[in-house]
Structures are given as structure tokens and as C-alpha cells.
Amino acid sequence: MERRVFLVTSRQTWGRAVASASLAALVLATAGCGSSDKESASNSAGSLAELKKTGTIRSAFINAKPLAYMDEKSGLLDGSGPTVLKAIMTSIGVKNVDPILTEFDAIIPGLKANRWRMSAFPFYVTPERCKEVAFTNPTAQYLEGALVQSGNPLGLASYKDLAKPGVRVGIQSGNAEIEWAKDNGVKQSQIKLFSEEALAVEAVRNKQIDVYLNAEFSVIQALKTYGDKGLEMASPFEGPIVDGKEVVAYGAWALGSDDNELREAFNEKLAEMLASGELLKLQEPFGYNADAMPDPAVTSASLCPDADWAK
Structure with missing residues (x-):
């Protein structure tokens, strides 16, 4: 099945993280671990040479496991995004990342106002965001995963299977999977929405629903976080089909639309790591896992063809 590049908005995970941002920012400011976006220090882009000279890059994040979060034990920024960001920036010659805790909706305005240089984690590339800021090349592609009971008793192997009568489908409120499921024949009456992932996982475990949908990497993380007793990830599992192609969404780091030197240097190192x-x-x-690694042919320019910075 050919895959279709599908640009979607951020997942509910980021929205939930916003609720704790203000309190966490106060804790960080008091402890000296990272900074708050309330600070007024400027972080104007400048040249790549100037950035290397200072040795520190300001980067905005929200608490959203496993993408980016402040580790409670170490007090340090952790997550898939910051881990890759630190490795790439070190190879470029910038050894320090100054994490700025903020709300998700403030990241792009903050980039445009030079409050920070980059996002600390990759998020979905959308046509609307491409008009506001630039993006690095993708760090991951998000295929769909399905959490089912051990043994996958209903034999669910695709979104098409979910449309079978009687299949009970769990999705987090606000997630793109809601529309994808409907577009693939799942009836509204089959869908049960959950405010938190933990509740959806337990609903599958307790046989209150038959399947929980989320990005594949999120399902893998959920099994680690909440335990795999009585659960497994359906494999193989084909994601939603749109226009005859399987949906694929891409995540990338955001930075200023005029920060070309940094973006090009970042992309060069990212390509080497991939x-x-x-x-x-x-x-x-x-x-x-390997399925989450992006196609090298997919670039920020191909995802944002109409953006001035991509031309």
C-alpha cells in the first residue's frame, strides 16, 4: 500500500501538558533548572558563528512524554526531542541547551519574537505553521498503532477491520484518529472518547473496548508506562487510508523562518544520523522503532512547498 503524506495538527497530548505548564515553570525558575518563558531576555537569531561562540541555544518545550519533559529525579530536560537536539547541536558546536518551559500555543509566537531559537522537540508540520516559521527536515514519521487485548482476539489488522459491526474503538478526545476512523467506515456509535491515555489503556485491559488507537510510538510507550499484562500492540496493523494511500504524518523542529544557516547545518547532521x-x-x-524513521526523500521543503523560506 502506497503511503500518503498527511499533515495534521498537534495531538491531544500537547494540549494536556499545557495545564501543568505554569506551575512547572515556577518550580523550574525557583530551582534554577531551566527558565520560564516569562523572562524577557532576547534570543535573536544572529549568525550560526555567533551561536557557536555563545555555546548555548535557547529552546522551548512543554512537558509531554515521551517527546519532551523535565525529569523529576535529575531535574534535567529529557525526551526523544531534546535527546536528538542535544546530540545535533553538540556536533554543530553548540554544547548547551537552555530549556524554556512554555505552553504549546506560545512556541511559534515566541520563535517569531526571538524569545528562543528552536523548539526543543519536533511537532507536526502543517501548512498553516509553514507560513509562520521554518522547520527542519523530519525526525520521525508517525504511523498508526493499535493497542488490543493479548492475542488480538478480534484479529484487528487495519482501520478497515475497525468498521466491522460491534468493534468498540477507543480514542483520546481531540485526536486525529477520530476523523480517520470515521473516514474509514467506523460509526460514531462505535467510538468511545477518553480524556487521558491511561483510562483508554485500562479500558482495553478490562475489555470495556476492543482497541485503542494512537501513533505507533505512543502505543509502544503506553505498554512500557502502564504495563503489558493482558495487552499487546496489533502487528501488522495498517493505518487509515485516504485517497487510496496510508496516512503518514511527519514531525520536525521549528525555528525562525530566516534562520537558514542553522536549519541547513541542523539538516546536514540530521541526515548523517538518519x-x-x-x-x-x-x-x-x-x-x-525503525518504522518511525522518516523517508530521507521527505524534506521540510517538500512538506512546505509554498513557504518562502523553503524556496
Whole structure:
């Protein structure tokens, strides 16, 4: 099945993280671990040479496991995004990442106002966002995963299977999977929405629903976080089909639309890491697998063809 590039908005995970952002920012400011976006220090782009000279890049994040979060034990920024970001910036010659805790909706305005240089984690590339900021090349492609009961008793192997009568489908409120499921024949009456992932996982375990849908890497992480007793990830599992092609969404780091030197240097190192397998190795602890690695032919320019910075 040919895959179709599908640009979607951010997942509910990021929305939920916003609720704790203000309190966490106060804690960070008090403890000296990272900074708050309330600070007024400027972080104007400048040249790549100037960035290397300072040795520190300001980067905005929200608490959203496994993408980016402040580790409670170490007090340090962790997650798949920051791990790759730190590795690439070090190879470029910038050894320090200054994490700025903020709300998701403030990241792009903050980039445009030079409050930080980059996002600390990749998020979905959309046509609307391409008009506001630039993006690096993708760090991952998001295929769909399905959490089912052990043994996959209903034999669910695709979104098409979910449309069978009687299949009970769990999805987090606000997620793109809601529309994808409907577009693939699942009736509204079959769908049960959950405010939190933990509730959906337990609903599958307790046989209240038959399947929970989310990105494949999120399902892998959920099994690690909540335990795999009585559960497994359906494999193989074909994601939603749109226009005859399987949907694929891409995530990338955001930076200023005029920050060409940094974007090009970042993309060069990212390509090297993807080719060598280092990109996968760094992200595996956070639930990523080989299927989540992006197609090298997909670039920020191909995802944002109408953006001035991509031409």
C-alpha cells in the first residue's frame, strides 16, 4: 500500500501538558533548572558563528512524554526531542541547551519574537505553521498503532477491520484518529472518547473496548508506562487510508523562518544520523522503532512547498 503524506495538527497530548505548564515553570525558575518563558531576555537569531561562540541555544518545550519533559529525579530536560537536539547541536558546536518551559500555543509566537531559537522537540508540520516559521527536515514519521487485548482476539489488522459491526474503538478526545476512523467506515456509535491515555489503556485491559488507537510510538510507550499484562500492540496493523494511500504524518523542529544557516547545518547532521542509524538508536528508549524513521526523500521543503523560506 502506497503511503500518503498527511499533515495534521498537534495531538491531544500537547494540549494536556499545557495545564501543568505554569506551575512547572515556577518550580523550574525557583530551582534554577531551566527558565520560564516569562523572562524577557532576547534570543535573536544572529549568525550560526555567533551561536557557536555563545555555546548555548535557547529552546522551548512543554512537558509531554515521551517527546519532551523535565525529569523529576535529575531535574534535567529529557525526551526523544531534546535527546536528538542535544546530540545535533553538540556536533554543530553548540554544547548547551537552555530549556524554556512554555505552553504549546506560545512556541511559534515566541520563535517569531526571538524569545528562543528552536523548539526543543519536533511537532507536526502543517501548512498553516509553514507560513509562520521554518522547520527542519523530519525526525520521525508517525504511523498508526493499535493497542488490543493479548492475542488480538478480534484479529484487528487495519482501520478497515475497525468498521466491522460491534468493534468498540477507543480514542483520546481531540485526536486525529477520530476523523480517520470515521473516514474509514467506523460509526460514531462505535467510538468511545477518553480524556487521558491511561483510562483508554485500562479500558482495553478490562475489555470495556476492543482497541485503542494512537501513533505507533505512543502505543509502544503506553505498554512500557502502564504495563503489558493482558495487552499487546496489533502487528501488522495498517493505518487509515485516504485517497487510496496510508496516512503518514511527519514531525520536525521549528525555528525562525530566516534562520537558514542553522536549519541547513541542523539538516546536514540530521541526515548523517538518519543514514548511520544513530537517529533511531537515540529515540528507541522513547518508544520509536525503525518504522518511525522518516523517508530521507521527505524534506521540510517538500512538506512546505509554498513557504518562502523553503524556496
